[in-house]
Amino acid sequence: MNFFKGKEGEALPFDVPPMPPDGQMDLFGFIPTSSNTPEPKPQSPECSQNGLVHFKYSPLMKKSIRCKGGVLFGHPEVLLPAYMKAPEFAAARELAAEWAEHAVRRKTQKNKAVIKDLVSRFWQAVDQIFTDKGEMPLSTKGRLPPIRPQGKYHNLVDVLAAINDTYFGGMLSCRITWSNRVGGLSFHTIRKDPVTGENFHLISISRGYDAANCPLYAIAGVVYHECLHIVIPVEVRHGRRVVHGREFRQRERRYIYYEEWIKWHKEVLPRNIRALLHHREL
Numbered sequence: 307m308n309f310f311k312g313k314e315g316e317a318l319p320f321d322v323p324p325m326p327p328d329g330q331m332d333l334f335g336f337i338p339t340s341s342n343t344p345e346p347k348p349q350s351p352e353c354s355q356n357g358l359v360h361f362k363y364s365p366l367m368k369k370s371i372r373c374k375g376g377v378l379f380g381h382p383e384v385l386l387p388a389y390m391k392a393p394e395f396a397a398a399r400e401l402a403a404e405w406a407e408h409a410v411r412r413k414t415q416k417n418k419a420v421i422k423d424l425v426s427r428f429w430q431a432v433d434q435i436f437t438d439k440g441e442m443p444l445s446t447k448g449r450l451p452p453i454r455p456q457g458k459y460h461n462l463v464d465v466l467a468a469i470n471d472t473y474f475g476g477m478l479s480c481r482i483t484w485s486n487r488v489g490g491l492s493f494h495t496i497r498k499d500p501v502t503g504e505n506f507h508l509i510s511i512s513r514g515y516d517a518a519n520c521p522l523y524a525i526a527g528v529v530y531h532e533c534l535h536i537v538i539p540v541e542v543r544h545g546r547r548v549v550h551g552r553e554f555r556q557r558e559r560r561y562i563y564y565e566e567w568i569k570w571h572k573e574v575l576p577r578n579i580r581a582l583l584h585h586r587e588l
């Protein structure tokens with residue numbers, strides 16, 4: 307059933323070219339068509355998830371939030387800009403609620419630090435929401451590049467899920483996006499989630515792969531390569547940074563379409579990137 311089944315990286319023999327253009331989906335047929343994570347319940351824009359902090363909206367406000375203390379049994383009420391009533395701001399509203407709960411308390415040194423942190427995470431979250439939607443963030447300082455895994459031709463979330471299941475037992479925790487640098491390369495970074503304040507791995511894939519002429523095995527190859535950077539961190543040997551060491555190269559070769567991917571990467575990708583730099587459609 308699962309084409310990749312077997313021990314990790316155990317190459318299955320094949321003599322024919324890896325994939326006829328039409329047969330691509332057979333290889334990745336086990337990819338779930340929709341994500342397995344349950345759809346979050348729509349959150350009421352009237353109050354916080356725990357029901358304790360109430361939200362009011364002002365069409366006049368844009369880049370500020372306010373809170374009134376102790377209206378309902380000691381819990382604050384938060385006044386937010388009207389655009390934050392939209393469902394995509396649910397997570398940001400939760401941060402605003404948390405902020406208000408602290409803001410109405412006594413301003414101890416510790417509480418002041420918590421308030422400051424929550425405010426900055428709140429505005430970062432708001433900026434990220436705007437950026438992910440493809441709109442300009444409110445503040446341009448410290449702005450985050452958008453995370454957009456759905457490309458013109460390929461969805462990276464599906465490819466990452468297949469690679470994660472096949473080569474990492476589904477244990478890899480990371481996010482993925484098409485790179486925002488036109489004609490750029492693929493890379494891996496660590497970013498901070500503005501909502502949780504936690505760090506996460508982000509894989510960015512070159513837009514040269516989001517092409518009609520790009521077979522899934524090539525995208526899967528580059529995604530696998532970037533995933534390996536997460537599990538095999540850069541080593542410093544004799545004062546030199548070893549990014550693609552022996553272990554890395556050995557594990558990289560376990561990808562069942564390694565040869566085919568490398569061939570595509572060397573022959574087709576540079577052409578696609580040149581096309582992108584000349585603003586041609588792929």
Ligand SMILES: [Zn+2]
Nearest residue numbers: 531535549550
């Ligand atoms: Zn690399």
